[in-house]
Every structure is written in C-alpha cells, then in structure tokens.
Amino acid sequence: MKRIWFLGIFFAAFLSAQDAPKVDPALQTEVVKLLKAVHLDDLMRQQLQSSLPTIVKIMKQNPSVSPQLADEFAKEFEAEILASHEITDLIVDAYASRFSLSEIKDLEAFYNSPTGRKLVEAQPQLLGEVSQKAKAYGQSLAMQLFGKIAKEHPEYMNKETAPPPPAK
Numbered sequence: 001m002k003r004i005w006f007l008g009i010f011f012a013a014f015l016s017a018q019d020a021p022k023v024d025p026a027l028q029t030e031v032v033k034l035l036k037a038v039h040l041d042d043l044m045r046q047q048l049q050s051s052l053p054t055i056v057k058i059m060k061q062n063p064s065v066s067p068q069l070a071d072e073f074a075k076e077f078e079a080e081i082l083a084s085h086e087i088t089d090l091i092v093d094a095y096a097s098r099f100s101l102s103e104i105k106d107l108e109a110f111y112n113s114p115t116g117r118k119l120v121e122a123q124p125q126l127l128g129e130v131s132q133k134a135k136a137y138g139q140s141l142a143m144q145l146f147g148k149i150a151k152e153h154p155e156y157m158n159k160e161t162a163p164p165p166p167a168k
Contacts, residue, residue, distance in 0.1 A: 023096040030104040031095045035088065037111035039120055044087065046124055048078050050131075 023031075052074045059070035081087060095104065110116040150157055 023093060024101070027096050027101045027104065028092055030101060030108060031092045031099075032088070034095070034104055034108045034111065035091060037108055037116070037120070040088070040091070041082070042124070045078075045082060046127075048081060052078060 056070045056074045059065045059073065060067050099107070111120060
C-alpha cells in the first residue's frame, strides 16, 4: 500500500513538473540577481533561526521524540534548506509569474540603489522590532478578549480547572 501511495505521489509530482511553464532564461537570471540584491540567503537563515526553535520545542513535547532527534532534525533541516536550490526555484517561479522582465529590472535597480540597500540592511531589525511589538499586542489583546468572553459566557469555562472567582 505504501508503495502505491509513493508511486502516486511521484507520478503526480512528475506530471505537475511537466505542466509547469518554463521561465524565460533572461527573466530567471534577473530574478536571481534580484534575490541576491535583497539578500535572500540572509532572510531565509533569519527566518529559520526564528522558527526552528518553536518547531523543536513542539517536537520535544512529543514523548515519542527524543531531544536529540529534535535537535538533529533542526540542524539537518536548516542545512538542507540553505543548501537547496529548490526554494530559490520556487521563489523564481513565483516572481516570474507576477513580474515582467522590465519590472524585475526596476526592482533590482531599486534594491541596488542607496535607498534600496538601506532598506535591505534595516529590514531584519525592522521585522524583528515589528514582530516583537505585534506579539506583545497580540498577547495583550488575547488576554483582554479571553477575559471579556469568559465574563460574558461563564458557561464556557471548564468548572474543574477554572480559577476561583475574585473575592468581593
């Protein structure tokens, strides 16, 4: 059964690869230049470093996964992703399907300009700052909404584990 499932997945992937439109080589070259201008490798590394600890933490909560397995998975996953050209190919295809050669050249010119380089350099810090503030806002909002809904609908609370009501 597993063999049939694997062959079905392989066949579907083969057919979809055959149906995928080929990207114009000139457009592909320019998109790759653009991705270098925006420091895609650094962005991918930063994204992995921020998301992998959460994945590892979740894995370690599974009693059937040893901490060593989770840690080894994280190291190998990061290495494979960063060494893989498949992610870059997916990104190239996405850009090529949405932008013309002229537009890609315009974007590339912007990111190679002083302002574009400043944006690329500042973007990791900007994203980190916004992410932290958004997380704090989200946590605060979640607590407010939880309190509001629990007050409006006490029947939603689990009676066995709910904290006692505040003293009057």
